[in-house]
Amino acid sequence: AQSVTQLDSQVPVFEEAPVELRCNYSSSVSVYLFWYVQYPNQGLQLLLKYLSGSTLVESINGFEAEFNKSQTSFHLRKPSVHISDTAEYFCAVLRNAGGTSYGKLTFGQGTILTVHP
Amino acid sequence: DTGVSQNPRHKITKRGQNVTFRCDPISEHNRLYWYRQTLGQGPEFLTYFQNEAQLEKSRLLSDRFSAERPKGSFSTLEIQRTEQGDSAMYLCASSLVGVYTEAFFGQGTRLTVV
Numbered sequence: 001a002q003s004v005t006q007l008d009s010q011v012p013v014f015e016e017a018p019v020e021l022r023c024n025y026s027s028s029v030s031v032y033l034f035w036y037v038q039y040p041n042q043g044l045q046l047l048l049k050y051l052s053g054s055t056l057v058e059s060i061n062g063f064e065a066e067f068n069k070s071q072t073s074f075h076l077r078k079p080s081v082h083i084s085d086t087a088e089y090f091c092a093v094l095r096n097a098g099g100t101s102y103g104k105l106t107f108g109q110g111t112i113l114t115v116h117p
Numbered sequence: 118d119t120g121v122s123q124n125p126r127h128k129i130t131k132r133g134q135n136v137t138f139r140c141d142p143i144s145e146h147n148r149l150y151w152y153r154q155t156l157g158q159g160p161e162f163l164t165y166f167q168n169e170a171q172l173e174k175s176r177l178l179s180d181r182f183s184a185e186r187p188k189g190s191f192s193t194l195e196i197q198r199t200e201q202g203d204s205a206m207y208l209c210a211s212s213l214v215g216v217y218t219e220a221f222f223g224q225g226t227r228l229t230v231v
Contacts, residue, residue: 009157032217043121044160044208044222051217090159094217103148103212103220104173107159 002027002093006108014116015083021076021111023091030096033074034105035065038088047089050074061085086115121223123209129229130199137195138226142211149192150220151184152208153177160208166192167214199230 007022025031035047048059055067065076074091091108122141130136142149147168152160163182164174168189178184181199186192196203206227210220 004159006159036222041224043224044210046219049219092159103150103218104162104165105150105152105160105220106162109157110159 002029002031002095002106004091004093004106004108006089006091006111008111009109010112010114012114012116013081016080018079019077019081019085019113021089021091021113023074023076023108025072025074025091025093027072027093027095031093032096033065033067034092034094035059035063035074035076036090036092036107038090038110040087044090047076081113081115083115083117085113088112121209121211121221123207123223123226125226126224127227127229129231132201132230133198135195135197136199136228137193138207138228140192140194140209140211140223142191142209143221144190145213146211146221147189147214148212148218148220149186150210150212151192151194152210154206154208154225155204163194163207196228199228201230204228204230 003026005024013019033050036044037047048057050067058064063078088110090110092105124139149166151163154160164184166186181197184194206225208225210222212218212220
């Protein structure tokens with residue numbers, strides 16, 4: 001079984017400041033890793049994913065996350081946040097069963113990022 | 118295509134009543150998932166369909182819960198004899214079959230049991 005721990009339930013930050021949302025996972029098998037974002041009154045949207053290859057992955061709106069296998073972490077970072085980044089962020093893992101998976105995601109508890117002007 | 122659609126968006130029901138939610142996935146997607154999200158928690162997997170076959174059910178899905186996907190297109194999730202503990206956001210997602218394919222989520226149905 002897999003589990004995901006997001007170490008901070010809420011992260012308040014001022015606009016243009018850097019931010020890091022922490023995620024650690026536990027799994028006895030290889031996994032894919034994801035960050036999803038949920039804006040108020042909207043559904044979950046995929047922000048970025050790590051499947052293989054480069055351990056540093058980026059989103060189109062300036063977020064990045066680095067897969068650290070030894071520390072079983074996948075922290076999300078952004079060097080300068082905007083008011084519009086205010087949302088709840090979920091880290092998730094997907095069991096990689098020999099290169100295939102049917103898509104059952106295991107989510108962390110979520111981190112509410114609030115960006116203040 | 119407008120994405121994954123869930124109806125209703127909100128449902129308030131009295132304890133003991135039955136409720137049914139509907140999910141319309143993205144049209145060509147043959148995988149469909151149901152998740153439940155309670156306040157302060159991340160989504161938890163409930164069940165999964167590939168086409169019309171229900172291939173896995175979580176232990177969270179008690180006997181009062183039943184899900185169907187009769188023609189491999191839309192899906193329904195029914196809760197019988199609702200309890201206050203069933204109050205949650207019920208999320209549906211869909212994806213294509215493949216080594217890895219992105220799951221797209223609907224906006225969810227918020228159930229409140231009073």
